[in-house]
Amino acid sequence: MAASAVVVGAGLYGAAVSASLTRRGARVVVVEAGAPAGGTSGATFSWTNSCGKQPRAYHDLNVAGMEAHRRLAAAVPDSDWYHESGNLAWAEGARLGALRDKVAGVLNYGYEARWLSRAEALRLEPDLDPAALPADEIAYFPREGWIEPTPLIAHLLANAVSAGAELVRNDPVTHLETSGGTVRTVHLASGRRLSADAVVNCAGPQAGRLAELAGLTLPMRNTRGVLAYTSPVAVSASRVIHAPHVHLRPDGAGRLLLHTPELDEAVRVSDTGELTVPSSAVERLLEASGALYPGMKGATVESVRVGERPIPSDGLPVLGRAVELPNFHFAVSHSGATLCLHAGDLVAAEALGDDQSETLSPYRFERF
Structure with a gap:
C-alpha cells in the first residue's frame, strides 16, 4: 500500500x-x-x-458519477455547488432525429427521460418564450443538472x-x-x-x-470551450437548457452562463498564441439567448472565458x-x-x- x-x-x-x-x-x-x-x-x-x-x-x-455528487451534497450541510434541477433539450431538422435516438437509447438503459409538450416545458421554465419552443418533443432529463x-x-x-x-x-x-x-x-x-x-x-x-x-x-485531442457570462438578468431560469442555437444555465447572482459550439469555433489565435473571441460571435449568442428568454432584454456579457477541454x-x-x-x-x-x-x-x-x-x-x- x-x-x-x-x-x-x-x-x-x-x-x-x-x-x-x-x-x-x-x-x-x-x-x-x-x-x-x-x-x-x-x-x-x-x-x-x-x-x-x-x-x-x-x-x-x-x-x-452523478450518484456520487448526490451523496456528497446530501452529506455536507449547506453545500451550495450541486444543482440537480434537470435538463431541457430540443432540436430542429436532422438534429431532431439524433435527439430522438438519444432519448430512446437512455430509456433503454433505464435512465430517466421523458418527452414534454410546450405547455409542460413552460410549467418548468415559465419565462421561456412560447414561440421559441416546439409544440412537442422537448426532451426532459430530470436527474441532470450542473455543479459550481x-x-x-x-x-x-x-x-x-x-x-x-x-x-x-x-x-x-x-x-x-x-x-x-x-x-x-x-x-x-x-x-x-x-x-x-x-x-x-x-x-x-x-x-x-x-x-x-x-x-x-x-x-x-484537446478542444477549446468558450463560455459567456451575462450581467444579472431578471428571468426565472433554473435548469440546463440545450436549445438549437444556445446552451445555457444559471450561474449565480442572477447571471446566466451561455455556450454554443459555434462560439468555440469562432476563437482566433494570434501569431503570439493569444486567444480572442470576436465580439460579433458573442453578440449572436446573446441574441439567441434573448430569443429564448425575452426578460433578458438589455443584458450584456460581462466576461468571456476560453477553456481547454482535456480529451x-x-x-x-x-x-x-x-x-x-x-x-x-x-x-x-x-x-x-x-x-x-x-x-x-x-x-x-x-x-x-x-x-x-x-x-x-x-x-x-x-x-x-
Missing part, C-alpha cells in the same frame, strides 16, 4: 483524488502549476449527465488539507525522475523535489505533457495505473464535472493498492 502520493493538478480531478487519498490515510502533496480551479475547471459548462454517452460501461460510469466547480474544489481541498495534505501552488512540474519501472522523484520549477510512493496525473489539458515526462505517450484521443477517460510504471496513475477525461468524485475515488483506491480493474479496465492507458 502506498503511504504517500503526489497529485499533479488541483482542478476537479486533483481535488477529488486528493480528498479521497487523505481520507484513506495517505500523506498527500497536491502540486498545482497555477491556482486551484484556475484551469479547465474554472472555465467549464459543468453539466452533470450521462446523456447519450457510449458505450454502456461509460454510461454507467457517468451515472455512478470552484466551491466544490474548495470543499475537497479544504478536507484534504485539514487531514494533513499539503497544497503547493504556482509551482509546475518540470521533470519526473524514473528508474526500475517506478517514478522516484517529482521535480518542481522552484527546485523542490518530492518523493512519493504514487504519482497521480490530474493535469487536465497538460496530462499528455506530464505523461511524456514519465516516458509515456498519451494521445490527446483523450478516443474520447474516453484514462483512469488508473500504468502497467509500465505501476506507481504512475491517471485521472484524465472529458466530462470531469460528472466523473470527478466517483472516478477520482476509484483512482485513489488503486493508487493505494486496491485494484479496481473490474471498473477501470476499459479506461486503462495501455489501450492506446
Whole structure:
C-alpha cells in the first residue's frame, strides 16, 4: 500500500483524488502549476449527465458519477455547488432525429427521460418564450443538472488539507525522475523535489505533457470551450437548457452562463498564441439567448472565458495505473464535472493498492 502520493493538478480531478487519498490515510502533496480551479475547471459548462454517452460501461460510469455528487451534497450541510434541477433539450431538422435516438437509447438503459409538450416545458421554465419552443418533443432529463466547480474544489481541498495534505501552488512540474519501472522523484520549477510512493496525473489539458515526462505517450485531442457570462438578468431560469442555437444555465447572482459550439469555433489565435473571441460571435449568442428568454432584454456579457477541454484521443477517460510504471496513475477525461468524485475515488483506491480493474479496465492507458 502506498503511504504517500503526489497529485499533479488541483482542478476537479486533483481535488477529488486528493480528498479521497487523505481520507484513506495517505500523506498527500497536491502540486498545482497555477491556482486551484484556475484551469479547465474554472472555465467549464459543468453539466452533470450521462446523456447519450457510449458505450454502456461509460454510461454507467457517468451515472455512478452523478450518484456520487448526490451523496456528497446530501452529506455536507449547506453545500451550495450541486444543482440537480434537470435538463431541457430540443432540436430542429436532422438534429431532431439524433435527439430522438438519444432519448430512446437512455430509456433503454433505464435512465430517466421523458418527452414534454410546450405547455409542460413552460410549467418548468415559465419565462421561456412560447414561440421559441416546439409544440412537442422537448426532451426532459430530470436527474441532470450542473455543479459550481470552484466551491466544490474548495470543499475537497479544504478536507484534504485539514487531514494533513499539503497544497503547493504556482509551482509546475518540470521533470519526473524514473528508474526500475517506478517514478522516484517529482521535480518542481522552484527546485523542490518530492518523493512519493504514487504519482497521480490530474493535469487536465497538460496530462499528455506530464505523461511524456514519465516516458509515456498519451494521445490527446484537446478542444477549446468558450463560455459567456451575462450581467444579472431578471428571468426565472433554473435548469440546463440545450436549445438549437444556445446552451445555457444559471450561474449565480442572477447571471446566466451561455455556450454554443459555434462560439468555440469562432476563437482566433494570434501569431503570439493569444486567444480572442470576436465580439460579433458573442453578440449572436446573446441574441439567441434573448430569443429564448425575452426578460433578458438589455443584458450584456460581462466576461468571456476560453477553456481547454482535456480529451483523450478516443474520447474516453484514462483512469488508473500504468502497467509500465505501476506507481504512475491517471485521472484524465472529458466530462470531469460528472466523473470527478466517483472516478477520482476509484483512482485513489488503486493508487493505494486496491485494484479496481473490474471498473477501470476499459479506461486503462495501455489501450492506446
